[in-house]
Structure formats: C-alpha cells, structure tokens
Amino acid sequence: MDLSSKIEKGLIKASTSYPENRINAFKRALSQETSENAAWALELMLKNAEIANKQKLPLCDDTGIPHIFIELGENTSISSDLLDEIKKGIENGLKNLPGRPMAVKGDDLERIEQSKGLYGESDMVIPPSFLIEKSDNEDLYGKIKINLLLLGGGPEIRAKTYRVFHKRDYKEVLNVAVDILKSNLNLLGCTPSIPAIGIGRTHYEANSLMIKSMVYGNLDYQSETENYITKKLNKTNIGPMGLGGNTTLLGSFVNIGPQRASGVRILAIRPCCFVEPRLDTIFIE
Template sequence: MSLVNEIKEGIIKASTQYSEDRINKFKQAIKTEENLANNNAVWALKLMLKNAEIANSRRLPLCDDTGIPHVLIELGKNREIPKNFLVDIKEGIKLGLKELPGRPMAVKGEGLEKLDQSKGLYDDPSMMLTAPFSIDSFDSTRNDYTEDLEDEIHIHLLLLGGGPEIRSKTFRVFHKHDANVVINETISWLSDSLKMLGCTPAIPAIGIGRSHYEASHLMLKAMVYGNLNSQSETENYITNELNKLNIGPMGLKAHTTVLGTFLNIGPQRASGVRIVSARPCCFVEPRISTIKI
C-alpha cells in the first residue's frame, strides 16, 4: 500500500475506532457506576460504547466534529525523510477527510476575513488543512524504547476537536521548588474546565516543559503514548482528584468524570517557572492512529 493510502486509512481509523485500553476503561466505569447505583451514568456510558461500536463497524466518525488533523513524526537516527514524504502525508489526510467524510469546517478568505468568517466556509471537508507538522527523534528514556526503533519512521495522526480546545490551557506555574504545586495547580485548571466541557468522561492530556511550544508538543506526545491500562502514580493521583468532582458522564453527576490521565514531563531548566499545557480530551478523544514505515 502506498504511503498516501496508508495515511488515508489512518485518518479513517483515528476517527472511527476506540483503542482497546479505552474500551476496557469504559467497561470498568460501567461496573463502578452500577455498583454505585448511578443509573443515568450507566445509561450514558453504555451509549458511548454503542456509539463507538457503530462507528467502528460502519467506518463512521465517532463525533460530527471530526477535528483538526495534527501530525507527529518520529524519525529513527538510521532513517532519512523520503522524497515527497510530507506531500504524501498531506494528500493522504485530504483523501481520508473526503472519504469519512469529515465535517466541512475550513474557513474561506484571507487575513481578518478568516477570523470573522465573512467569506463563509468551504463545502469540501478536505480543505481542513493539517496543523504544522512536529518532527522528533525517538525518546530513548521510554520504557518501551529499543534500538530497533532507530530503523523506523512513525507517523502519528491525531484529530483534535473543538470542545477540548475551548477548555484547554497553556500557562506558566511558579513551582516554589515543590512538584506538588505544579500538579495541584494543573488539577485546579482541569477542575474548572471539566465543569464546562460537557462531553465527559474525559482523559486529561498534560505536557510540562520549558516553553509554550514545548509544553504543547509534550502534550501531543502524552496523547500518543498514554495508556489507560498502565498509569503512573501521579497520573492516578490526578485521576482520583478529578473524579472527586462528581461531574460524571455528560455532566450527569456521578463518579466517572475522567477515565484516566496522560502526563508527559519533559526537560526542565533552572528557573522558578514551569510551562504546563493541559487539554481535557472528551470521551471520543484522543483520536489517534500510527503508521510505521
């Protein structure tokens, strides 16, 4: 299969399928809410799983907001970027959005016209341009790292919807030489945003770095590598604190406000500040697929 077609299929997969770890967490959440006799929450969670089953079997989008394509590329040190590589990825994304189909959301016009949408929207869903690509090396500090990865290129496709973007925040935190200050400040942000998100249960994705760009990049990587079946002590702490909010699925007042947390702490510098990017992914996100070449 050509790279263009692999990317096309990757976009469709990201938009139409839940990962195994998320399905497992949904099933665990249903049991938890059944034990707590939260019938409305059980009803909502079962509908979400049913929605995912239908989307998967019929190759239909999980949500009518089909999101903005983002691409994270990890390049092994023994590989080079092939000819027409970026062009082929963009073409595959366009074909994937057309076949889904994606929601036509791209804005016409130039400059300020795009801000006020005065020229209207394109009818073609493939006009939704991809966000600038991120290209990185493989992280050799990860537990799943092996030298074999240096012979590979991984293309991670993410579809980021508008609801979580509205409730996301990238800002500085003065750490006061206490990691708990940074984590608890992030929990405070998420506590406010989850009350307004609507499409809970969420999965908060958090990147902590030295600059706003780096924190956002680390947050994207958190979504790529996060696993609900394997959570760190800090991720479990954040999850447990947020589930005390009693927001519940779709705001129906129950225990399951978040399914888990994806946290990625990157390099830091000698400074009184840490930059945190926190994104409360809604119950259809993160929408991700990975192509390995």
Template sequence: MDIVNDISKSIVEASTRLSDDKLRALERAIEMETNENAAWCLSQILENYNVAQDTKFPLCDDTGIAHVIVEIGSERQITGELLSQIHEGIELGLNSLPARPMAVKGNDIERIEQSEGLFEKPGMLKPAPILIDCANDESTYKRDISPDTLNIHFLLEGGGPEIRAKTLRVYHKRSFSNVISTAVRWLNDSLKMLGCTPSIPAIGIGRTHFEATSLLLKAIAYGNLDNQSDVEKFVSSKLNESQIGPLGLGGKTTVLGSYVNIGNQRASGVRIVSVRPSCFVEPRVACLKL
C-alpha cells in the same frame, strides 16, 4: 506501498475507532459506576463507539483537526516527498470519511472573521504543523526508538476540548505538588464546562509554551490507560472526586484516566503547563508504520 492511500485509511481509522485500552477503561467504569444515570450514559457512549467502528462513521460530528507526529530512528529519513504525501493523504482521508467541512475561506483577516464562509470539501482543512520525535527526546513518554523506525501518528483534535484547554506558566515554588495541583484545578474547572465527559485529560509540562504543548500531544499519541503512572493515577483520582460524571450527570466517572508528560526543565521560577480536557471521543489516534 501506496503511502497516500494508507495515510487516508489511518485518518478514517482515527476518526471511527478507539484503541482497546480506552474501550477496556470504559467497560471498567460501567462496572464500577453506582449512579444509575451515569451508568446508563456510559453504556450509551460504549454503544456509540461500537456503532462507529462497525459502520466506519465518525465517532463525533466534530471530526477534528489533524495533528501529526513523525517518530523517526537514526537510520531513516524524512523527505519533502513524504511530507507532501502526508498532506495529500490527510486531505483524501477527510474527504472519504467524510469529515465535517470546517476550513475557513479568505485572506488573513477574512479567515479570522470567518466572513467568506467555508470550503465545501472537508479535505481543505489543513493539518497542524508536523512534530518530529526521535530518541533524543527526554520526557516521561520518551520512546525506545530503534534505528529503522519510521512511524506516523495521526491525532484528530476536536474544538470543544480546544476551547477549554490552556497553556500557562505556574510559579513552581520548588514544589511538584504545587504545579500538578494547579494543573488539576484548571482541569477541574474546565471539565465542569466541557459537557462531553468522561474525559481522558492530558498534561504537558515543559520550558516553553511550544514545548509544553508538544509534550501534551506526545502523551496523547503514546498514552495507554492500561499502564498509568502514579502521577497519572493521582490526577485521575482527584478529578473523579469532583463527581461531575459523564455528561455532567454525576457519579464516579469524570475521567477514564489521564496522561502526564514532563519534559526538560530550566533554572527558573516558572514551569510552563499545558492542559487539555479531551472529550469522550478522544483521544482519536492512529499510527502508520513505514
């Protein structure tokens, strides 16, 4: 097995196709939409998906930053060699797409200021720190991980949703409704400015900022629009009441669905909530099973 090459192919797959549940959700939205402009827009988005998949062109010019979740069973191991292969495969995949050059040159200050320009090769864009997921995880999206499991999930996260995302503390006041309604309000405000709706927003609720964001990323990797929880249906319903619609044109379809992942909590007056209003080319996800 050529792991590096298979990882490269996974990056291309994540960038150029969406999963079947997302396509079905979009098709349902087109059938239900009564706003003529919104229905036309959704049809154009579906055509864009099909063209990208057929031609292996990226779904969007913003090809995203690679995020990786390694899902591992009790009888498998993660080696330093595998981690190096993940980095090498991502670089190869971004170069072969080709992705958009986005890696910033320079030292710490120069990278912040973007004063030295960009690397020409897309593969110079390094992935975010790798997350490890095992059977001990306790959350809404907890996985039934068998002992021999070793899956590598690749997420390509674009800049627009990142600009509109946030991770903040919420005083829960012993009320789940207060926490989830605050998250919905944040998302509603963000979706008005996103531009690239319909969205599939994600919410992670944990004890720390790192944990909440990690829960959000796992929900994006594992979520399925054909299997939505009551909480996820509630979030989608409230956001669709905004009638922002596709590309802000109005209509019923502001979101196609949502992901809500709630992890461990601690005795405290606050819950840490992370929200991401994904754009209509996200979530871009692929999985490699080793």
C-alpha cells in the same frame, strides 16, 4: 500500499474506532459506577463506539483537525516528497471519511472574522505544521513512525497554557492542573475526559509534550502522577455528560519534559472529550 493510502486509512480508523485500552477503561468505569444516570451514559458511549467501528462512521460529528507527529528511528531520513504523501493521505482521508467541512474562506482577517463563510469540501482543512524528531527507541531502527491525531474543537476551547510557580513541590504544579480542569470540565459537556498534560520550559515545549502525552498515553498503564490527577477529579461528581457519578475522568495522560533553573514551570492542559484522543499510528520502513 503507498504511504498516502496508509495515511488515509489511518485517519479513517482514528475517527471511527477506539483502541483496546479505551474500551477497557470504559468497562472498568462501568463496573465501578454507582450512579444509574452515569452508567446509562457510559453504556451509550460504548454502544456509539460499537456502531461507529462497525459502520465506519465518525465517533463524533466534530471530526477534528489532523495533527501529525513523526518519529525517525536510527538510520532513517525524511524527504519533502514523503511529507507531501502524508498531506495527500490526510486530504483523501478527510474526503472519504467524510470529515466535517471546517475550513474558513478568505484572507487573514476574513478568516478570523469568518466573514466569507466556509468551504463545502472537508478536504480543504489544512493540518498544522508537523512535529518531527529523532527517536531513541531501538524498536524503531530503520523505521519511521507517523502518529496521526484528530483534535476536536470542544477540548481546544477549554484548553489552557499557563505558567506555574512550583515552590519546589511537584504537587503545586499538579494541583494547578487539577484546579484548571475542575473549572472547565463541567463546561466541556462531553465527559468523561482524558486530560492531556505537558509540563515543560516554554509554551511551545509544553504543548509539544502535551501532544506526545496523547500519542504515548495508555489507560491500561497509568503512572503515579496520572493516577493522582484522575483520583482528584473523579471526586468532583461532574460525571459522564455532567450527569454526576464517579467517572469524570477515564484516566489522564501526563508528559513531563526537561526543566530550566527557574521558579516557573509551563503547563499545557487539554481536557480531551470522551472520544479523544483519536489516534492512529503508521509505520514505514
């Protein structure tokens, strides 16, 4: 199978199925949920996932914008032809999923205004610039790992990048994240959430770390930092779909990068909805 076909299948898989650790998280939440309304909503979300996976239907009507993060193992290289194959696979995947037609027509200003309307074809959605870096993971020797994320509009609307004065206390930074999420999760509508958080030196780096948190995050293995955020926000009683209950978050994904000698930390926060992160990973040798 050529690379474009693998990317196409990966995009469709990311949109139509949950990873095992997400299913496990839903089941754990159901076993601990005391609210009848919340349990009803969680059961419907699991049923939605079952139908989507079986019939190869998108988990959500907002099928998302494709984002690519490429990791190069030792003794590998990347060419412009390979990047073109990835783009071709994304285009075919959006066409055959099918994705939601979201591409806006017109020049720069017309696209901002949306005054020329939309393209009718879902494959006109262009992915953002790819994130590429060399990996130190020995398991990737001689391999290239392509991580494909589909990011929907609701979490993007509620996302925020913010500078925080840390006051030499990491909880100052985490509590700002908690406060921002508290004020946005009840407006998100599609809870339970899995917030993705990156903490870095610049706005670019913090957002890159946030993207990586969604790639590397695992709800079966939560860090102390991730558990801290989850426990705080599960006390808000927002609950699934805003119906109240113990399950405002299924978990959280946090990625902390290098820091500079400064009183400020840059915090990128994305309150993913219950169908996100939508992720698939493709390996090539």
